[in-house]
Amino acid sequence: MDTHKTYTVNEAKKRLERYCAYQERCYKEVTQKLYEMRMIPEAADQILLHLIENNYLNETRFAQTFARGKFRTKKWGKNRILNELKLREISKFNIQIALKEISEKEYYNTFEALAEKRLQQLTSEKNLQKKRKKFADYLFYRGWESELVYGKISEIS
Template sequence: MPLDKKSYSLTEAIIKIQQFCVYQDRCHKEVVEKLQNMNMIPDAIDVIVTKLIEDNFLNEERFSKSFARGKFRIKKWGRLRIVRELKFRNISKYNIDIALKEIEENEYLKTLDELAEKRANAVKETNPLKRKKKIADYLLYRGWESHLVYEKINELVK
């Protein structure tokens, strides 16, 4: 064990990790990693995570909903990117499906329109095929569904 790492009692660790969870919604994976970095033993991690769930500091459904809303509204991510990031955080399919219901369909399509138009105006390429590819790459990277992306690009670039 490195000498510069502080050791925590169970009570100290619970208080510290509660503050960590209060600051913003967290998923189980983030909390477990934080506890491992605090040099907590696996048995203590299990006890702490259970306590956090019982006291509603840790709630994966709430986390996945706020994650999906935030990434869509602030970062303008599409559903595919949100799903990929939630899976990376070991969120269940059930919670991912609930999280995606937080995004209204008309708001989703409106955001895609705005994002595609903004990108189309920013791309200086004159060749229509290269222009379409640059816009498509940008939108696909952000996790928008390919059929929506290509439909939108064909409207924008003639």
Template sequence: MLSNKTYSIDDAQKVVENFCTYQERCHKEVRDKLKAMKMIPEAIDQIMVHLIAENYLNEERFAKAFARGKFRIKKWGKNRIIRELKFREISKYSIDSALQEIDIDDYYQTLHELTEKRIAQVKEKNIYKKKKKVADYLLYRGWESNLVYEKLNELIK
């Protein structure tokens, strides 16, 4: 956590500009950082306005980068991405826009690969238990249930 140091608005602004430059941030993260720096609400609002005006903060850009990254790197499904973006207080418009970043063919291909990989990992003789274990894994990662069960019925006979 940050020390007991006090910050002027300019100092705090520089700190969060660097914070935002390092990687895309959502409004909530920056607001929480400013609160941790013990900034008063009026100063927080002033700094937030500056960050948005200077394009350090852009909710839609953050949501798109987040969705692309979590899908490509962590192989999350849309439900998990939506849940995480809502947790970060991202608007519905930005969430919908972010989901457009995911190519539908890549999405289905990733589900297929993830399902095959998980089926190979689950050492369960009973076909129903095996399906349930694989389904639980995919559902936890945010894949839509209808797609999960379709894919399982296709791959496990």
């Protein structure tokens, strides 16, 4: 027996309005949710249109919020943010808008602070090559650009 709850279009609309109001969502997340709710394609399209028209679903706003949030809280560099937005099928146009949310000054200050913090954590590493590798891996994983990372590595002695 199938135990999945079925939803009317109006119930699904209300549920997805709450889903989108709780936190910014991208189109991909909402279509996934509709799929999980087993909505037929016609109903899903109707609900998506409703969410977009009523500004519950806004890809540009999602991308901007995502970029700001991941940069400020997780200290991600632009490469990581870019890749994560691509994974969510955000358009190139919206990705460019999102990356403009991060000021150059704040970006470099954050990089410097993160690099310094990581160097402090690596003071016990005596092998210079290992220290440089651990340092680089840490920053690359977070999506910082190679010219920034290699510039910092050259300062490590």
